[in-house]
Structure formats: C-alpha cells, structure tokens
Amino acid sequence: MRAAVHIGASHASMIILSITNDGGEEMIDFLEKNISLGRDIFSHGHVLTTTIEQAVKVISGFQEALTELGLNDIPVRAVTTNTLTEASNAEVFLNRLQIAAGWRFEPLDDGEMTRLVFLKTRRRLRDTPSMRKRNTIVAHVGPGNTRLLLFKNGQIVRYHSYRLGTHRTWEQLNSPDLLGEQIIRLIREQISGMIAQLSYDFRDEDVEDLVMIGTEIQMLSPFLSKPDKTKSRYKILEQLLQNIAAATEAQRVKQFALDYQTSGSALPALVINAAIAESFELTSLRVPGSDYEKGLLTDLAHPTILKEELLKQLLHSAEVIARRYRVDMKHARHVAHLSRQLFEETQSLHKLTEHDALLLNVAAILHEVGNHISPKAHELHSLYIVRHSEIFGLSEADRLIVALITRYHRKSQPETSHRFYQDLDSEDRIRVAKLSALIRVADALERTHSQRVTNLTVEITDSKAHLVLEGILDATAERLALPSKADLFENLFGLSLHIKES
C-alpha cells in the first residue's frame, strides 16, 4: 500500500492505493479539501497564515484517515504545486507542514509536472487510436503555468511552458465583480501576450486535435462532453464560458458543480483553452473525464512509473531541438554514448546520480547547437540556445545545468565569475564541473566525427586514469585532442588522463 498527498492551488488531496491480488492497484480512499493557496500566492505573493493553518488541519485530517485504517507506516509521497515556489514564504510553509505532519513536502518541479501530464496524455493516446495518428496538442492549464505538448504519431515533438495560469490570471485581474462579456474581454486582454507567443512558437505546426487538461476544465467536463466521452466542440466551450461568465459566484457553485476555490479560476481556464483552440483554428476538442486529481495522485504515488518511456520522450525532445539547429546527429549521439560510458566507468570518482547521467546525455545531444549561429565560440551560443529551449521533462533548474555543460564542453573551464554558473549553489557547481569534465573527454574521443571509438573502459591507478579504447590500434588523433579537453577532468579528480590502445 502507498499514498500520495498533493497540496494544489485550490485543493489538497490524498489518495491511498492498495495492490490487488492480480498485481493491479485499487484506490482505497481519496480525500480532497479546498485550500486557497493559489489565491494567496498570486494576490499576496505569499501564503497567508490562515491558509497555512488550514493546510495543517487538512493534512492532519488525512493522517487521521490513514490511522483509522491502520496505515500510518505506508510510504507517502507528499508534494505541493510548483506555484508554491513563487510564494515568498514557501520555505516557512513547507517547514510548518513537515513539522506538523512529519511528511517531507516537495514542490512538484517542472520536470515532474511534465511527467504527470505526459502519463495522463499517454494513457489517453493509448485509449484513443485515432488521436495517436493525429497531430495532437495537449494543453495543461495549471494555476501558474500552461504547458503545451505537441504529439505526432504518439511521440512528443514540441514542448513549451508559459507563465500563463488560471490563478495567476484571475488574481491579477482583481475585478471579480465583473460579469459576462466584460470579464471575458478583460481576461482576453490579460492573456493576449502569452497567447501571441504560443501562436508564434507553434506557427509552423499543423495541429489537428486539442486535449484540454487541468483542474478547472476537468471539473467542468460534464458540461463539455457527454458522460464517458471526451469529445467536445469549440462552440460548446464558448457557450459554457458565456454561461459561467454571466453567472454570479454562488450560481457558478450551484449550477456548474464548481467550488468557491475554482469558481473564479474556472473563467481564465475556459478563456485560455478557448484562445488556444482559436490559435490553432480547432473546432473539435477533447476533455478527459473529471477525475483529474485522482489521476494525478495515482501517478504521483509512483515516482518511477514509465521512467523508461519518459526518458525516451525526453531524449527524443532533445534530438528534435538538436535537429532544428542542424546538429551532426551521429556525432551528437556518439558523444552521448561515450559520455555515458565514461560516466559509468568513473562512477567511483564522481559519485553522481542517474539523474545527472541523464543531464549529461541531454547535454551531449545538444552540445553543438551553438554551431548553428557560428562555429566560433559556439559553446557560448549553445548555452543560451539550450537555456531558452523547452526540453520536455526537464525543469528549469535542470535545463540550466544542461546549458552550462554545453557551455563548458570546450574552451574555458567553469569559473565563479561566469554568468549563470555563479548563480548555482556549490553542489550544483560541482555537478556542472564534473559532468563538463566527462563531456569534454568524450568530445575529444569523438574529435574525428567518425564514431571511431565505440567502447571504452577506464583503468584507475593512484595518480592516473587510463582510457582503454577498444578496437583502436592507433589513437593518435584522440591523443592529440585530449590535452585541451582533459584539463578539467585532471583538475577535478586529481588524476592525469592517458589513452591506451587496446
């Protein structure tokens, strides 16, 4: 048995799952309470004390529910919405929760949120073969950000995230008393910049289907599609928007099955989705059933579910970007391959994690994107291209690490005076340095761009590290390239680096 707890922008929820005899999983309990986190963050910039105490009370209730079932000891994954990171007192809030509940709450980072959206979409694609064949855009309109994922043949080909969210928009309007067309117009004005941006980002894409997901839109799904169906139409969405905009808060709660936490944010949710549909000139839409939160929690309870698949999609997304900048893909993939081998062979030296190996892999694929601007100082171009590219499945923090690895794959070594590098904490600086050291060596071994070196091992002695290149009889080219690239490795690990033909 396991449980997951999520403190979202409007609701806090918990799911308790049990393994069935056939190895499947069934939901034992699902609990959900309203909470005004999103409202606080976007209207006050911090979480109000009353909300903190409300959250503590809700979490205590969840714990009581576990106690009643004799399940105090089961693993619990506890997360909060990533919009919490925008609250000035996020740390205080998390600390208060941890002390009260004894659970360590982590804000869901972008990468994890994207994984969850991906899992949800993937199930939808699996269940709907017609969708798999079409170019489908999945719009997840969250409280603070909107994520757009473009799927072609079931694969993610584009991914973008925008600072455009239901609560962010609603709280910034500060005109909750307006009704009807007036409020719709105001929201449209508010979001027009971001909508223009996303239209521009996807200008070359031929989108055929839009899947709308998010708390509010899925609460409204009974009004958008027939029971057990997902199909809807732009006209229905537009009409629902008009009806909800015309209704007072109390009417929204009574007639549209919303609650007071979502009665306001439902409007931007509808307007943003409508605007996205308009951008792609779509008349036919899809909205999955109303169990958004349950699905999210079930996936949350399994931090590793579909890791392989997700990894594939992430690397695929990186390759899509690399291709866009006309990277020599054979070279890029090979540097990635050699980096991976080096990473594994030198594990005892760097002691980095599997996640770091993934970042190295992505960096290897993207290290030469800067060439597209100019081969000269292309590592600097790579840095800003990667920083500004959305890589599906990577958080902003991860993307910066990847960008910095590409920045240091050649030429100068990391220095604390360097922009972006200096912003990292010391742990991340070391990670960047170690991973850069590995990519530099891998790149040296692929200097010829001919994928000559296919397999290597590393032999480590007291003061030396020998790269044993399998099947290479004459490693002169690599040996020539190595000195300019081995410097960082040697400095970091205190070993001189040598090449050995096998």
Add this chain to the structure above:
Amino acid sequence: MPIAYINRELSWLEFNQRVLNQAQRPDLPLLDRVKFLAISGSNLDEFFQVRIGGLLSLCESVPGFTDPSGRDVSEQLSAIEKRTRRFAKDQEKLYLKELLPSLHQSGLPHLSIPELSPDQFKRLVHTFQHEISPLLSPLLLTPENAREIIPSLSVCIALRVYDPETKESRVIVLPLPSSVPRMLVLNEGGFIFLEDLTAHLCGNLFPGEEVTELTTFRLTRNTDIPANEDEAHDFAEEIRNVITERGQSFPVRLQLSEDNKLTQDLISLLKIDIPKVFLTKAPLALADLFELALIDGFSHLRTAPLSGVDSPKIDPSRSLFDLISEQDLTLIHPYQSYRPVVRFMEEAATDPNVIAIKQTLYRTAKDSQIVDALIRAAKAGKQVTALVELKARFDEAPNLERAEELRRAGAQVIYGVKGLKTHAKISLVIRREDGHLRRYVHLATGNYNELTARFYTDISYFTARPDFGSDASIFFNAVTGRTKLEHFKVLVPAPTQIKRTLIALIEEETARALEGETAHIMAKMNSLEDIDMIEALYRASKAGVKIQLNIRGICCLKTGERKEAKNIEVVSIVDQQLEHMRIFYFHQGGDNEVFISSADWMSRNLEKRVELMTPIPGAKDKKLLIDILNACFKDNQNACLIQADGTSKPKERKKGERKFRMQEHLADLFARQAAAAEQARSSSLEPHLPKE
C-alpha cells in the same frame, strides 16, 4: 393561472386525518383504534410545536412570505386553525361517542371518582399519597411569570385557592408528573385519569385554604428554535441551551377542558390569542392513550404485533461478514427481523479482523444495543467513529447522553455537520482480510433504532461491493471534515447530488416519453414538497410518463385532470406499520433503475441535510423493491387516493378485484419465505464432525 400546489401544512393535516380515519374504522380492533387516535394526537402536538411555531417565527422574520399555494402566513394560520378545530372536534366526537362506549362494553370503562367503590377509592388515595403527591410541584401563577413557568405539553390542573385569613385568592398550577402513568388502571377493570384523582385530592396540599375553582389545561410551546451553529463554542452546550430555551419558548396552543372564569383568567395571564385556544371534552394529551392501547391483557382487542422473521439468506451459524462478502443482503423491516443489523455491529465489535467501524446515529433506541456494540468496539481498541446528530429534534437530550458515553469509551464522536442535519443512515465496517482492506456497508432508509424498527417499515441493504465501500469511506471522511462530499461512484449524496440526479432521471423518462417510448416512475416516500421536484414530475406527466407515487404524509403536488397531473397517481397508505421506506424506481427503457434513500423529496432533505440515495444493483433485490412498489398501488384496503384539493379518498375495490392489503401481503410473503428456508434447513442436517 390556477395554483398548482397544495399547501404543505394543510396537506400534512390531511395525512393526520387519514390516521384518524383508521381510528374511526369500526372493523378494526378497539385498541388499534385507540392507538390510532393516540397517534393522531401525538402527531398534532408535534405539528403545533414545530410548524405553528415555525410559521409564527416566519411571520416576523420574512414579512410578506407567501407559500407556493399562494397563501401568506396569516392566511395559512387561519386555514390551519379552521382545519385543526374541525379535526379536534372529530377526535373528541370519536372518543366520547364511539371509543368510550366500546371500551366500557369491552371491560375497560373510564371511571369517575364517584363511580369508584370505597375500596378502590381507598387504594387510589394511598397511591396518591405515596406515589403522586411527593412529585407534585405547585406553581404560583403571576402576570409576570405565567408565560414562562408552565411546562409545555404537560397536563396541568389550575386551581383558585382562597386564603380565609388574608381573604386573597391565588391561581396555582399543578403540572401532572410525567413519570406517573396518566391512566390509573384498576384491578377490577377500568381506569381513571390521573388528573381526576389529583383534582379530587389536591386540596390537601393547601391546608387552611380553600380550593374555590379548578380546571385542567395543557399548554403547547414552540420548539422551532434553531441552534446557533456559527457562534457556538461548544456545540453540545449550545444544544443544551436550545433544550432549555424550548421550555420557555412562546405558547402556540392552549387546550382547555372547560370554559369558566378560571380558564378566562388563565387566557389573560398567559396573554394568549383566542385563535390558539382549543376547548375539548376529550381527554387532554390524547397521545397518552398509548398507555391504554398497550394495556396488559386485552390482547383480543388489538392486532398482534408483527414479529420479524429471519431472512432465508441468513444462516445463523455463519458470520454475517462471510455472508455479505458472498452476496448482497436486502432486508425489509419489520416483516424481516432487525436482528441482523444489530448482529452486524456486534460481530464487528468483537471480530479481531475489524479495524474500524463508522456509523451515523440519528434517533437511537433507549438502551440501544447498537450503541452498546460501538462502545464495546471502542473499548476493544477499534477505530470507532460515530456521527451523533445532536440536531435530531426531540432526541437531542438522549443523543447528547449517548455521545458522551461513546466519547468516554474512546470513540471519535462528531456532533453532526455545521449547517446541515445528517440524516443519512449508513454504517461502515473495515476489516483486514489477507493483507487487504475489505469494507462492509449497511445502508438504510430508517434510523438505527431497534425499537422503532419493530413498527416502521424500512429497508436495510448490506453489501461488500468495493464501490459502495469506497463511497462509504468518502461519506465518513466528508462528515468528519476531511474531504468534500464529492467523487462518489455509486452512492448519491445530498445536499450535493440527490436532487440533481433525481431531476435528471425524471427528465430522462420525460425524454423517452416524448420519443414514444414506455416511461414509468414509481416512488415511495414520506413526503413530497420540493417545488423543483414537483415541477419535474409535472413536465414528465405532461410528456406522458406514467407516474405512481406512494406518499404517506405531505404531498404538495396537486393531482387532477390537468395535463401536468393527469398521468400522476398519488396513493397514501396508513396501516398497522408506519410506512417509512423510500424507494424510487425509474423504468429507463427497461433497465429499471431502483434506489433506496434516507431522503424524502422535500427541500429540507434535498438541500439542508446530509442524506444518501443508494442504487440497488442486484436484479433480485431490484425485483423485490419493484414488487413492493407495485403492491403499494395494488392496495385497496388501507390505501387512499390523494385528490386535487389535497384531501384523500379511500381507494375502492374495482369490480371483480380481490381484497389486497399491502402490509398483510408483505408479512405473508416474508413469513412464507422464512418458513420454506427453515423447512429446508431442518430437512438437511449437517453433523458436527470431530476434528481430524
């Protein structure tokens, strides 16, 4: 446009008339008739306490309020006064002209003091001196205290006492003690009323003074006092305040047995309006006639109480959990015994695999075995959660007491939900079985009250279906404030969903009727008052849906030949058992959707209470409930048709139609089933084998 609704108060009074009609039936056993008269009296008391008080309060809080039948409050009050006066006259006439002579003939004469033999009188004087007199508390009535000190619903004796020394008179009130029987039964047969004996002997309480005038009266006070839930720091304390306040709330009715100078003084001291004064020659507090109806012996004068039979599905030698895990279990009380419900809780309390028990309690029996089982379970360390509804009118005090007992035993007690009464009847038992959690749920239409389960018709539904278990958990997590009353898979909760779901189901039948399909709705409930529900039914009727309603009490839907109503038949059944089941049937193009529920189709149930509506999934269970509904509309012995003016007319047997009485039919049906099962069991013996 003509008004399309019947006033709810007048409709209720018509229901009470149907109860009184039973008392008027010469074909019924005499003590059954006395019982029905007592019920009609008890009902009317509650009506005055709650409804009149409520209307008078409404008059002040919402001036100009008009009900859906188009009457403002004063028009309603005046119509009610007219109707209740006629009703009280009917009660009086029935008692004096029919029941009293019949009682006399049957060896149960109502005696007056002069009719007693010297020996009888002597014994009664002894009783008075030792058992009654010590309990009497004379109250001096003054213009300042008169409205506050007289207890509600007590039969009181008012005396004018003259003091020859001071030459002053005082008005004294003697409330009759509630712990003494109202009817003092004589060994030789017959009875005398407590007030007659007290009136005769109370002069002794005032030595040296003279009782110059004497009369009996009874005051009814408003009890419609809402608890202040928002500001209450301690809700239990707030409920105690409500109970105290109720004792001093404004009077809504004064019943007098005579009209004389003393009663006129009482009226002026109590500052009570003449429309609230009722003069009657029948005994005051007719509800006390229950004592007579249940008098020891004389069983030939009443219908034998129904003793519930065992369900053929229940094997007494097997655990109920094993049984429910194999199949759902539906019981129809009181035809089928309530014992399994008690057993369910008792087994749960002692079963080592049970980890948690959750239960709603609205009106429990005195010394409830169910509460005892919960206390045992809590003491045994199980997680027991009990939602004790402190706002259950008139049961606040016992509920507070039991809640406290449960709390002391270690149970988690919740005093209901803020702003809503929790009326849902549900219990949930969570067991650990082979490392998994398994939930067993009991859902019902009636209270967890083994006493009322003997004469209220209700449904129990036991299931171990995972969806029901998961919904039951949501329900209890919602009422304990841990989650929202949402995300239910099968159960339908109020105030969030029931009304919406029912209207959608009615509209679905309407749509089918419009497309020429067969469309049929049958519903059995206590009351139908919610305007949105009635409107949906009118639309359905207009579209051609066949609608059959079995409504025991209030029916604000106006029947008749109008298009909106011509396809609606409303039948009310008043019989030996109190009709209390709620069953809703929707034809659904032949898919037959059937629900049981704790909720009536009243706005208070659908919008102001936490209720549950339970879909019944099993084909056999569905069929049983549909058969019960059909039997309601087949009854031609105790059923009345509700007419367009809200009055009722006994349903007549059509030519060639056999006599059919629904309650008798069900009693026979379940008795036959039980007998057959018993016979099967006794003919297939199962030996106890030595353990190998």
